[in-house]
Amino acid sequence: MDRRMFGILLFSGLFHVAFPLHRPRYNFINESKTWLEARQHCREYHTDLAAVNDEQDLVDLGSLVDSEFSHVFIGLQRSWGWSFSDADDHKEGEPSYWNWASDEHQEAKHCGIIKRTGKWFAANCSTPKKFICYNESTTDLSERFFFYYDLVDWPSAQAYCRERHTDLARVRNQLDNEALQALPLSFRTWIGLNAESWVWSDGREPSFIPWRPQELLGVADCAALDVNSKPLGIVDKDCAEKLPFFCYTEPRKKYLVEVKLTADDSVDMTDQAVLDSILKTVTVHILTFDEFLTT
Numbered sequence: 001m002d003r004r005m006f007g008i009l010l011f012s013g014l015f016h017v018a019f020p021l022h023r024p025r026y027n028f029i030n031e032s033k034t035w036l037e038a039r040q041h042c043r044e045y046h047t048d049l050a051a052v053n054d055e056q057d058l059v060d061l062g063s064l065v066d067s068e069f070s071h072v073f074i075g076l077q078r079s080w081g082w083s084f085s086d087a088d089d090h091k092e093g094e095p096s097y098w099n100w101a102s103d104e105h106q107e108a109k110h111c112g113i114i115k116r117t118g119k120w121f122a123a124n125c126s127t128p129k130k131f132i133c134y135n136e137s138t139t140d141l142s143e144r145f146f147f148y149y150d151l152v153d154w155p156s157a158q159a160y161c162r163e164r165h166t167d168l169a170r171v172r173n174q175l176d177n178e179a180l181q182a183l184p185l186s187f188r189t190w191i192g193l194n195a196e197s198w199v200w201s202d203g204r205e206p207s208f209i210p211w212r213p214q215e216l217l218g219v220a221d222c223a224a225l226d227v228n229s230k231p232l233g234i235v236d237k238d239c240a241e242k243l244p245f246f247c248y249t250e251p252r253k254k255y256l257v258e259v260k261l262t263a264d265d266s267v268d269m270t271d272q273a274v275l276d277s278i279l280k281t282v283t284v285h286i287l288t289f290d291e292f293l294t295t
């Protein structure tokens with residue numbers, strides 16, 4: 001193909017305008033369900049339980065219900081993570097090595113212990129237990145973990161480990177877990193797991209959680225909109241409670257894109273090779289552009 005053509009087929013106007021055409025569409029479901037049942041309903045009939053990204057989303061949700069209702073579930077729940085987490089952990093979402101005894105976490109137990117079997121369990125953060133700290137900068141397993149016999153609650157153990165080492169023990173893989181098992185573990189020993197952070201049910205990390213003012217965060221594991229609070233705010237709610245709920249429906253991703261191509265007279269617009277080349281160039285630019293919009 002004529003090399004010169006690439007020089008000529010320049011995008012003069014490039015992409016003139018582009019905008020997503022819709023905000024998320026919310027649905028209020030006037031049926032009382034537990035948080036899990038509600039999520040199942042939303043995933044079946046809509047996209048997922050509602051997530052909010054900004055103040056306007058909150059107002060949109062509030063406008064769907066009247067004051068006869070008090071609390072309405074949204075798609076926010078507690079999520080487990082390591083006390084020490086580097087940037088990579090956050091990018092990956094859930095860590096790759098996970099050794100829970102069971103998937104079911106009991107309400108109000110937000111800190112992690114390891115038992116002699118090597119399995120992890122959720123426990124009440126306030127109860128005193130032995131604990132294990134670790135040093136992130138050493139890869140030598142015999143020098144990585146430090147066992148303490150003192151009985152302390154989880155926050156105190158965390159503070160101690162952060163002062164003397166890196167943090168409460170973080171377990172990256174099976175080898176780490178085996179190294180912990182080789183320590184004189186008692187029945188229950190704190191490691192660096194906790195459920196202090198929250199995540200949207202579609203897996204996104206929240207950038208905006210408008211907790212209801214004056215509300216000290218309780219111990220429940222799911223969240224609801226307090227429809228009567230002013231300004232509107234979110235409260236933690238027991239996942240097993242039965243409440244009405246909000247779903248959202250994913251707006252179709254649609255962009256309006258205007259492209260202007262210029263070429264001089266030497267380019268034969270009836271030549272199939274030229275048309276193919278134009279199509280290819282435009283496609284590549286749109287893909288790049290889409291990537292730009294979604295990052």
Ligand SMILES: *[C@@H]1O[C@H](CO)[C@@H](O)[C@H](O)[C@H]1NC(C)=O
Nearest residue numbers: 029030031064065066068244
């Ligand atoms: C919600 O459901 C209840 C009982 O099923 C009904 O009495 C009430 O009118 C409904 N409210 C709305 C706003 O749809």
Ligand SMILES: *[C@@H]1O[C@H](CO)[C@@H](O)[C@H](O)[C@H]1NC(C)=O
Nearest residue numbers: 107108109124125126127219
């Ligand atoms: C956790 O333990 C503390 C102290 O032992 C106790 O006061 C508190 O009620 C417990 N919390 C729950 C939710 O069981």
Ligand SMILES: *[C@@H]1O[C@H](CO)[C@@H](O)[C@H](O)[C@H]1NC(C)=O
Nearest residue numbers: 135136137138139164165166
């Ligand atoms: C952590 O390990 C590194 C590398 O072995 C060592 O230089 C450092 O002193 C250790 N830090 C602590 C607090 O033990």
